[in-house]
Amino acid sequence: MNVFILNAGSSSLKYQLMNPITKDVLAAGICERIGIDGVLKHEFGNDQKLKIDVSMPTHKEAIELVLRTLTDGEGKVIDSINDIEAIGHRAVHGGEEFASSVMVTDKVIDAMKKLIPLAPLHNPANIMGMEICQQLMPGIPNVAVFDTAFHQTMPDYAYMYALPYDQYTKHGIRKYGFHGTSHYFVSNEARGMLDKKHNTRIIVCHLGNGSSVSAVLDGKCIDTSMGLTPVQGLMMGTRAGDVGAGAISFMMSQEEMTINQTLDLMNKKSGILGISGKSSDLREVLDGMQEGDDKCRLAVDMVAYNIKKYVGSYVAALDGIDALCFTGGIGENSALIREIVCAGLDGMGLNIDPTKNNKRSNKARDIATNSSAARIFVIPTNEEFVIANDTYKLVSGLEK
Numbered sequence: 001m002n003v004f005i006l007n008a009g010s011s012s013l014k015y016q017l018m019n020p021i022t023k024d025v026l027a028a029g030i031c032e033r034i035g036i037d038g039v040l041k042h043e044f045g046n047d048q049k050l051k052i053d054v055s056m057p058t059h060k061e062a063i064e065l066v067l068r069t070l071t072d073g074e075g076k077v078i079d080s081i082n083d084i085e086a087i088g089h090r091a092v093h094g095g096e097e098f099a100s101s102v103m104v105t106d107k108v109i110d111a112m113k114k115l116i117p118l119a120p121l122h123n124p125a126n127i128m129g130m131e132i133c134q135q136l137m138p139g140i141p142n143v144a145v146f147d148t149a150f151h152q153t154m155p156d157y158a159y160m161y162a163l164p165y166d167q168y169t170k171h172g173i174r175k176y177g178f179h180g181t182s183h184y185f186v187s188n189e190a191r192g193m194l195d196k197k198h199n200t201r202i203i204v205c206h207l208g209n210g211s212s213v214s215a216v217l218d219g220k221c222i223d224t225s226m227g228l229t230p231v232q233g234l235m236m237g238t239r240a241g242d243v244g245a246g247a248i249s250f251m252m253s254q255e256e257m258t259i260n261q262t263l264d265l266m267n268k269k270s271g272i273l274g275i276s277g278k279s280s281d282l283r284e285v286l287d288g289m290q291e292g293d294d295k296c297r298l299a300v301d302m303v304a305y306n307i308k309k310y311v312g313s314y315v316a317a318l319d320g321i322d323a324l325c326f327t328g329g330i331g332e333n334s335a336l337i338r339e340i341v342c343a344g345l346d347g348m349g350l351n352i353d354p355t356k357n358n359k360r361s362n363k364a365r366d367i368a369t370n371s372s373a374a375r376i377f378v379i380p381t382n383e384e385f386v387i388a389n390d391t392y393k394l395v396s397g398l399e400k
Contacts, residue, residue, distance in 0.1 A: 001396070002026070002083055003388040006063075007090040008129030010121055011035055013062045017070060017077060017084070020388035026077040027070060028384075031062040040065055042075045050075045059125070060132050067136065087133050087142045088391035090181075090383075091126045093119035094146030095172060101149065101390040104130050104142035112144070118172065118228065143391040150184040151177030153220040158317075161227075175232075177214070177224035179206045181386040186327045186379045187216040189364060193377060194322055201318040203311055206381065207337065208328035209237035209280060213307065215314035223317055225310050231266055235306050237280035240270035242306075275299040282330055282337070304340035311341065315348050321374045324350055327381040333360075338367070342376065349373030 001021060007014040013031040018024065029042040038056035043049050050069070056062040069075040071083075078084070089104070095115045102108055109127055116123045130142055151159075159175040160168065167173045186204045194200055202216040211234040214224040225233030235241040243266070252262050273280040276299040278288050288296030315321045325331075326338055335358045342352040351372035356365070361378075368376040393399040 001085045001392050002078065003391050004084045004087045004133075005090075005384050005387050005391075006087065006129045006133065008059060008125045010125050013059060013066070013129070015066055016384045016388075018384060018388045020385060020392040023385060025384075027075065029066070029069075031056060031066065034059055034062050038062070040069065042066075042069050044075050044077050048075075059128050060136075063129070063132050063136060081137055081140075084137065084140060086391045086395040087137065087140055088387040089126060089130050089133075089142060089144050090387060091144040091146045092122035092148070092178070093176065094144075094148045094152075095176065096152070098144070098146045099149055099152035101143055101145040101394060103394055104134070104144050108144060118176070141395045143387075143394050145181060145387040145390050147178045147180045148176045150180030151175075151214070151221045151224050154222055154224070158223045173228060175224070175227040177212070177221070178226045178230045179210070179212045179214075180221075181383040182206045182327060182381040183212070183214040183216065183221065183224070185382055185386050186325050187214070187219065187221075189379050190323045190325050190375075190377050191219060193364065193366070193379075194375065196322055201320050201322045202325060203314045203318070203321060203323070204325045204327065205307055205311070205331050205341070206328045207234075207307070207326065207331035207334075210239065211236045211307075211328065211330070213310040213314065215317050217318055223314060231263075234310065235275075235302055236271045237282070238268045238271045238273045240266040240274070272299050272303065275302060282334065286334070286336065300337075300340075304337055307337075307341045308345070311345070312348070321348060321350070323375040323377055325377045325379050327379050332378055332380055338376075338378070350376060352376055 001019060003018050003020055005016040005018060011034045016028040017026040027044040029040060032039050034056045038054050040052040067081055070078055071080055093115050095118055097111045109130060112123055112127050133142055161173060163173060183204045183206060187202045190202050191200050199218055204214045204216060206212050210230060212224060212226045215222050231239045233241050272282060272285055276285045276296045278296055279285055285296045285299050289300050330337055338357055339352060342350055351369040353367055353369045356367040362380060364379040366375050366377055
């Protein structure tokens with residue numbers, strides 16, 4: 001089955017064409033600067049690449065261009081649109097409405113529209129992608145796969161904020177969590193790598209420009225670091241992570257900032273970028289630290305310390321640990337961050353092997369010492385496969 005995977009952003013559109021049964025990726029790419037000028041970057045075949053500069057006034061023109069590129073010309077990988085058997089959409093926020101992936105219907109879209117206040121930047125674009133695909137490819141089933149779904153197994157004492165209870169009942173203010181497809185994929189892979197098959201206690205660190213940690217007990221999430229929105233939790237590329245409400249209100253007063261200005265600062269100008277003053281890219285900040293830049297050193301130390309704090313608290317929440325997993329751009333590629341995070345965790349049974357840790361590989365691997373009581377895995381994430389596989393199972397009737 002060929003599944004067309006779409007991740008529609010406000011001014012971008014990522015896509016893949018994948019066979020979830022064989023895991024073969026026929027093509028992948030991104031449309032950028034939609035509504036500005038437009039560029040398509042398309043990868044296919046044996047590392048073949050194609051770049052097209054073309055006007056894309058809206059997402060409709062972007063999707064039309066992607067479909068033409070897949071079916072005609074130099075980047076062709078299928079004969080016609082009819083070779084696409086299903087469409088899987090990344091959907092950021094499913095609130096409490098969606099605890100699993102669902103077939104896209106008018107009722108589903110209406111429910112997602114009601115959730116727009118919880119994800120004003122993401123849900124409108126996700127919905128737009130679904131509606132355009134229904135228009136351009138009538139009869140081909142669409143599936144919505146939610147970032148928040150995997151975390152819906154959290155108990156109420158983990159997801160509730162200690163605000164007046166009516167803030168939850170009236171407005172749905174609670175912790176939802178994000179990166180759910182990645183946390184699901186990595187924790188499931190880790191369960192397969194463990195000799196222990198039941199009552200598995202796994203902590204997943206998804207570390208990239210956006211970062212989050214989850215505690216997974218026997219395949220079910222019991223806590224995660226992101227909250228009502230993705231700004232809560234770990235310090236990230238440009239996001240502040242956990243900041244006390246008092247500090248925020250004081251900053252707003254001192255700087256005479258509006259709510260929107262404050263949200264912009266906390267989401268786009270804070271984190272690694274805000275502390276280092278250099279970059280949101282940890283690789284550049286690590287280089288700066290090596291060159292003696294103390295603010296870069298501070299940013300790196302803060303990143304690692306924040307991750308370690310969450311790992312420690314989740315070991316307590318899980319009453320122990322069988323595996324600590326690193327994934328995402330930073331988690332998979334930064335041996336130094338993994339080393340700093342694991343330093344001093346011997347008392348929790350986590351002992352990292354420096355030689356294994358520094359060996360580069362694009363495959364899932366164990367980097368713990370042979371004597372480590374718990375395993376330390378580096379597992380490349382594959383969120384697109386989760387979307388494609390959920391889509392395949394729903395469309396094929398394998399999952400109701």
